[in-house]
Amino acid sequence: MSTQSSSPSVDVIVIGAGFGGLYGVHKFANELNMSVLAFEKASGPAGTWHWNRYPGALSDTRSHLYRYSFDKDLLQDSSWENTYLTQPEILAYFEDVVERFDLARHYRFNTEVTSSVYLEDEQLWEVTAGGQIYRARYVFNAVGLLSAVNMPDIAGLDTFEGLVLHTGAWPEGIDLSGKRVGVVGSGSTGTQVVTALGPVVEHLTHFIRTPQYSVPVGKRPVSEAELAEIKANYEQIWEQAKNSSVAFGFEEATTPAMSVSAQERERVFHQAWEEGGGFNFMFGTFGDIATDVAANEAAAAFIRGKIAEIVTDPEKARKLTPHDLYARRPLCDDGFYDTFNRDNVDVVALKETPFQEITPEGVVTADGKLHEVDVLVFATGFDAVDGNYRRMEIRGRGGVSINEHWDGQPSSYLGVTTSKFPNWFMILGPNGPFTNLPPSIETQVEWIAELVAFAEANGITAVEPEEATVEAWTDTCREIAGMTVFTKVDSWIFGANVPGKKPSVLFYLGGLGNYRSILRDVADSGYQGFALARAKDTVLV
Secondary structure (H helix, E strand, O other): OOOOOOOOEEEEEEEOOOHHHHHHHHHHHHHOOOOEEEEEOOOOOOOHHHHOOOOOOEEEEEHHHOOOOOOHHHHHHOOOOEOEEEHHHHHHHHHHHHHHOOOHHHEEEOOOEEEEEEEOOOOEEEEEEOOEEEEEEEEEEOOOOOOOEOOOOOOOHHHOOOEEEEHHHOOOOOOOOOOEEEEEOOOHHHHHHHHHHOOOOOEEEEEEOOOOOEEEOOOOEOOHHHHHHHHHOHHHHHHHHHOOOOOOOOOOOOOOHHHOOHHHHHHHHHHHHHHOOHHHHHHOOOOOOOOOHHHHHHHHHHHHHHHHHHOOOHHHHHHHOOOOOOOOOOEEEOOHHHHOOOOOEEEEEOOOOOEEEEOOOEEEEOOOOEEEOOEEEEOOOEOOOOHHHHOOEEEOHHHOEHHHHOOOOOOOEOOOEOOOOOOEEEOOOOOEEOOOHHHHHHHHHHHHHHHHHHHHHOOOOEEEEOHHHHHHHHHHHHHHHHOOOHHHOOOHHHOOOOOOOOOOOOEEOOOHHHHHHHHHHHHHOOOOOEEEEEEOOEEEO
């Protein structure tokens, strides 16, 4: 049902103020000279990094690659102290970008978008934000890959008399020094929180359901000489990253792990351990760790050996040691395993002693033990990729809702658009590339902007992929994922961390270089596989 045409109208509505949203506003407003209105439910920019203010929050991408590459002056003017960026540094970077490109004037902060409905007769989108209704020809969704908080349902949680926190919505000004803290969750965020809180709290209990493989992050100070060298070689650095597979700035290995001696494998793994970086350890050591079970086990065994070396308490080490495939998002940390050598830090293996209930005093496990805590920290991640879309009312042609459309599994073409939703674009939508995110985000923003410019220049009023095109892309992503070890374990990258959510392929695992090549081919073909309409029901074939 449409509202009155007096609703404010613009060319483009942008949702979100992270890497994708800010760059989208810049492209549409500053470069394409389109009228743009942008909404962000937070009080300021930074997307996920606005909310992820938990202790120890750290990017696992090298500082010089966790930023935009589109502006040379911005690259040269930026600086960083260490090889990896902390949350405050990332937030400051976003704030500088907003000021530099005059983006704030387009934004309505503290304003949440609750619905987007396509009006077929008008070929416009009607968007409700902050209780107000707006209209636009295009909707550009940059709602975040990791921003829909996943909170577990544990009996008795509502009776707990202490403080309950989630790392994805961390309040400012919280000091947990001297507290008894329980941390639930063992992914990237969980390891960071435990590492940061262990030395400052009275006692920390880490509740782990699935132990994971983690390697050192390799955080260290960056010298002025290193900084100057990086800036002098920026073009080559970004060229390499954008044409690589995971875009983390290292040369990805091609040598099969089993083609060398055990001693050589040990040497390569040790070198990567010393250098740091989770993606570097998985993809920079040997070329088949993600695809060959024997190679994967060699890497996993090396990490298990390191855990046994580092953690001096055999029982703690046992509970922290994984025995499944090294096949989740590769983790890295800044002293996680060392933290368990502290007397005030303990670990509970939830598969051995699951949660029984939460009481006013703390957590009771199945062995009857009460773990008394003042604070419960849930580092349980997000309803990733499609979670934020499913929490809004989004309706396309024929009134179909996004939840109906994505009933079997979330689908897209190229991770940026889906059938039945004309002129409705996504950044990091389902089946986009699995990489360092900023280069992928830039790639998608630029491609969408080129498509919109093409439509504007050719009088095209509605753009959407054909259903067969979406199905073919989904099959491609499923086929590639099936060639890897990632499908053999439960992981958030397939939605397995959310109770009741059907696990499905959510990423294109073919690498950023290949993905960019596909995007170029689609554009060069005149956007083959898309339905392009000049007026209602008039489609360009």
